[in-house]
Amino acid sequence: QKEVEQNSGPLSVPEGAIASLNCTYSDRVSQSFFWYRQYSGKSPELIMSIYSNGDKEDGRFTAQLNKASQYVSLLIRDSQPSDSATYLCAVNSGGSNYKLTFGKGTLLTVNP
Amino acid sequence: GAVVSQHPSWVICKSGTSVKIECRSLDFQATTMFWYRQFPKQSLMLMATSNEGSKATYEQGVEKDKFLINHASLTLSTLTVTSAHPEDSSFYICSASRQGQPQHFGDGTRLSIL
Numbered sequence: 001q002k003e004v005e006q007n008s009g010p011l012s013v014p015e016g017a018i019a020s021l022n023c024t025y026s027d028r029v030s031q032s033f034f035w036y037r038q039y040s041g042k043s044p045e046l047i048m049s050i051y052s053n054g055d056k057e058d059g060r061f062t063a064q065l066n067k068a069s070q071y072v073s074l075l076i077r078d079s080q081p082s083d084s085a086t087y088l089c090a091v092n093s094g095g096s097n098y099k100l101t102f103g104k105g106t107l108l109t110v111n112p
Numbered sequence: 113g114a115v116v117s118q119h120p121s122w123v124i125c126k127s128g129t130s131v132k133i134e135c136r137s138l139d140f141q142a143t144t145m146f147w148y149r150q151f152p153k154q155s156l157m158l159m160a161t162s163n164e165g166s167k168a169t170y171e172q173g174v175e176k177d178k179f180l181i182n183h184a185s186l187t188l189s190t191l192t193v194t195s196a197h198p199e200d201s202s203f204y205i206c207s208a209s210r211q212g213q214p215q216h217f218g219d220g221t222r223l224s225i226l
Contacts, residue, residue: 034214043118043205043220044156088156090215098144098209104155 002027004091006103014111019076021106023089026070032092033065033072038105039085048074079110115139116208118218126226127198133191133221135206141186142208146215147179150203162189196225 003026013019021035032051036044050056050063050072062075072091076083086105092098115138123131135145147159147168160181162168168181180192189208193200201224207215 032214036217043217046214046216049214098211098213098215099146099158099161100215102156102158 002030002091002093002101004089004101004103006087006089006106008104009107010109011106012109012111013079015079015081017079017110019079019083019108019110021074021076021087021089021108023072023074023091023103024070025072025089025091025101027091027093027101028067028070030067030070030091030093032098033063034090034092034100035061035063035074036088036090036102037083037085038088044088076108079108081110081112084108084110114213114216116142116206116216116218118206118221120221121219122222122224124224124226125196128195129225131193131196131223133193133204133206133223135189135191135208135218137187137208137216140208140210142189143186143211144209145183145189146207146209147181147189147191148205148207150205150220156205159191193223196223198225201225 035048038044048063050065056063060077064073088105089103090100117136119134145162148156160168160170162183170176183189205220207217209215
């Protein structure tokens with residue numbers, strides 16, 4: 001059973017702070033890792049993808065991957081109230097269909 | 113790029129009605145499309161995986177005769193909820209991907225069965 005675990009939160013940070021979101025996965029052969037943002041009542045939106053160990057930065061977002069520890073994280077710098085959403089970690093373990101296993105999501109609230 | 117369109121956005125209908133939801137990849141050819149269902153305050157639940165020109169692969173517990181999936185082309189997949197009942201009310205979301213690329217989601221369809 002492939003599992004992706006996230007702290008459900010809510011995670012509350014003040015505006016301007018760094019928000020740190022964490023995710024662990026059970027399948028060691030997992031190859032691709034994604035962070036999606038989902039606003040209440042909306043569908044998920046891809047914000048980051050990472051495929052190799054280390055850090056990947058895109059604007060205020062940094063994804064970090066450590067395959068040895070089966071751990072992937074998302075840092076949001078200079079958090080804004082508009083970042084308040086549920087963040088979904090998703091993992092692809094290969095296979096021709098690129099099916100994703102999603103975590104249950106972490107609810108982030110950025111307080112003005 | 114990677115725009116996925118889903119239609120309709122909202123459906124309200126009577127119990128026993130069949131409802132068809134369309135999912136289109138607008139600017140790329142999707143080798144695979146996925147259908148998810150999400151109940152309030154819960155995570156996404158994958159219902160089925162669909163490849164163009166072949167039968168959909170359903171997840172355990174999802175009735176294939178209840179949720180009919182057709183993937184007629186590389187840009188269009190449809191989900192038909194047959195004889196819908198109130199317990200089928202949910203947020204249905206499709207996603208599309210091309211080989212080796214991330215899934216991109218449509219805007220979702222909110223289905224309410226009275």
